[in-house]
Amino acid sequence: xxxxxxxxxxxxxxxxxxxxxxxxxxxxxxxxxxxxxxxxxxxxxxxxxxxxxxxxxxxxxxxxxxxxxxxxxxxxxxxxxxxxxxxxxxxxxxxxxxxxxxxxxxxxxxxxxxxxxxxxxxxxxxxxxxxxxxxxxxxxxxxxxxxxxxxxxxxxxxxxxxxxxxxxxxxxxxxxxxxxxxxxxxxxxxxxxxxxxxxxxxxxxxxxxxxxxxxxxxxxxxxxxxxxxxxxxxxxxxxxxxxxxxxxxxxxxxxxxxxxxxxxxxx
Amino acid sequence: xxxxxxxxxxxxxxxxxxxxxxxxxxxxxxxxxxxxxxxxxxxxxxxxxxxxxxxxxxxxxxxxxxxxxxxxxxxxxxxxxxxxxxxxxxxxxxxxxxxxxxxxxxxxxxxxxxxxxxxxxxxxxxxxxxxxxxxxxxxxxxxxxxxxxxxxxxxxxxxxxxxxxxxxxxxxxxxxxxxxxxxxxxxxxxxxxxxxxxxxxxxxxxxxxxxxxxxxxxxxxxxxxxxxxxxxxxxxxxxxxxxxxxxxxxxxxxxxxxxxxxxxxxxxxxxxxxxxxxxxxxxxxxxxxxxxxxxxxxxxxxxx
Numbered sequence: 001x002x003x004x005x006x007x008x009x010x011x012x013x014x015x016x017x018x019x020x021x022x023x024x025x026x027x028x029x030x031x032x033x034x035x036x037x038x039x040x041x042x043x044x045x046x047x048x049x050x051x052x053x054x055x056x057x058x059x060x061x062x063x064x065x066x067x068x069x070x071x072x073x074x075x076x077x078x079x080x081x082x083x084x085x086x087x088x089x090x091x092x093x094x095x096x097x098x099x100x101x102x103x104x105x106x107x108x109x110x111x112x113x114x115x116x117x118x119x120x121x122x123x124x125x126x127x128x129x130x131x132x133x134x135x136x137x138x139x140x141x142x143x144x145x146x147x148x149x150x151x152x153x154x155x156x157x158x159x160x161x162x163x164x165x166x167x168x169x170x171x172x173x174x175x176x177x178x179x180x181x182x183x184x185x186x187x188x189x190x191x192x193x194x195x196x197x198x199x200x201x202x203x204x205x206x207x208x209x210x211x212x213x214x215x216x217x218x219x220x221x222x223x224x225x226x227x228x229x230x231x232x233x234x235x236x237x238x239x240x241x242x243x244x245x246x247x248x249x250x251x252x253x254x255x256x257x258x259x260x261x262x263x264x265x266x267x
Numbered sequence: 268x269x270x271x272x273x274x275x276x277x278x279x280x281x282x283x284x285x286x287x288x289x290x291x292x293x294x295x296x297x298x299x300x301x302x303x304x305x306x307x308x309x310x311x312x313x314x315x316x317x318x319x320x321x322x323x324x325x326x327x328x329x330x331x332x333x334x335x336x337x338x339x340x341x342x343x344x345x346x347x348x349x350x351x352x353x354x355x356x357x358x359x360x361x362x363x364x365x366x367x368x369x370x371x372x373x374x375x376x377x378x379x380x381x382x383x384x385x386x387x388x389x390x391x392x393x394x395x396x397x398x399x400x401x402x403x404x405x406x407x408x409x410x411x412x413x414x415x416x417x418x419x420x421x422x423x424x425x426x427x428x429x430x431x432x433x434x435x436x437x438x439x440x441x442x443x444x445x446x447x448x449x450x451x452x453x454x455x456x457x458x459x460x461x462x463x464x465x466x467x468x469x470x471x472x473x474x475x476x477x478x479x480x481x482x483x484x485x486x487x488x489x490x491x492x493x494x495x496x497x498x499x500x501x502x503x504x505x506x507x508x509x510x511x512x513x514x515x516x517x518x519x520x521x522x523x524x525x526x527x528x529x530x531x532x533x534x535x536x537x538x539x540x541x542x543x544x545x546x547x548x549x550x551x552x553x554x555x556x557x558x559x560x561x562x563x564x565x566x567x568x569x570x571x
Contacts, residue, residue: 010375020362021360062554114354115322115358117358118354118358120322121354123348124344161510254478266324
């Protein structure tokens, strides 16, 4: 009978190995989110200066166009600007790229490098192996997401801007859970592949396919990328409970499908 | 008669298909506790598939595998800790150093013996701080052996472990396995290799695998004693019964009435029957594992 203590040591060991293996993705992700935070906050300063210097006649002309009105609304509210550039653009875009790469490296990458044979012939169950990989991906994504928020806070604080942190954090939680949905989908594709590059490409194409409903207003809620942006919460003011609940249900479903496939797969 | 649970490994009617291709066609094989079983066969015979099935890396199409009497699907962590494995290709994490992979591996074994590990590393002269990607294939195999042997598992499964080792390292490797690992009672080894000379030296039993089928399983001693070729030139045509005696595997005519009789069993009786019949020439040719390999792989020398 295996003790809980041994199980914990084994799981921690597997988790540490995963994090070690993915350390460069984490470092690059953190640097990227820091860079994006700097550019984003700095851009606000310069764009608002430009907007302030526009002649009033030009304002009147621009106000006739929706896109221009939207642009001016965003640049008139720093919190809205941060959300529009972070959650609704940069975070979900580079977060999606990150989860595709992580999933491709973790499963198909290990098969391609033959290390999966070593990994699975340690005295562990495949369920433990799968859980450790998912936990490492979630942890890594969390570090990068929190790192991004931290850098935004730091630079905003330094430049004297204030943000509605509560709303931004809630929106980021929504983005994170939907990124986990996309990670698990990419992980399933990676489990079924033997090479990381095709696994990543197929995951990318699947992501594009899943974004298609976002192009059509009546069904845009069915796009995972639309959900990642938390637009109905941040702009519409609706509590994100339904979006969060849906993402958690899908996470549970994809997790068990992934675990089942990982358990049954030939390596 | 032994029960299934008495064997270290009991495999029954094991089949594995890859789509339309049948890789293993119903293997039944038992490995006794304390023996060294050599698995030989040409490339593509199904040796690695068989070993991967034992290690749970592949799912069988049908059939059962029991290790220590337990179906491998129901084996506990503790039972798996008693199985050591070296794959045919180096499969260690190349981003780790030797020390790091030892630390990683040791945490799966609560009784990991650090002193023994240090002794084995020193034996192979493996540098602790070197990254695995900088080690030669031979050194990676030696490191795999260290990782597999430190916990002193009851069963050691070695898939082509001698590939990539120079002759000196091969001898060193096998000596360590024989003198260090097998000195403890009840230790069992399943080894596949193309190095037939070495297999002949270490294996207690040999299993010949060809095209996914087990074509012969016999003790090494029996192969040495019974597997021979008799060259005989009789003075007249011998009786049919002589040429149909049990144990004769193959007969080739060498003119009339000369014969090359390949024997796989019952050698003494066959030789005596030949010697009793009037003859001009009667010689015995001893056959080594390489000759037998050619026989059982249908003359195919893909793997040699």
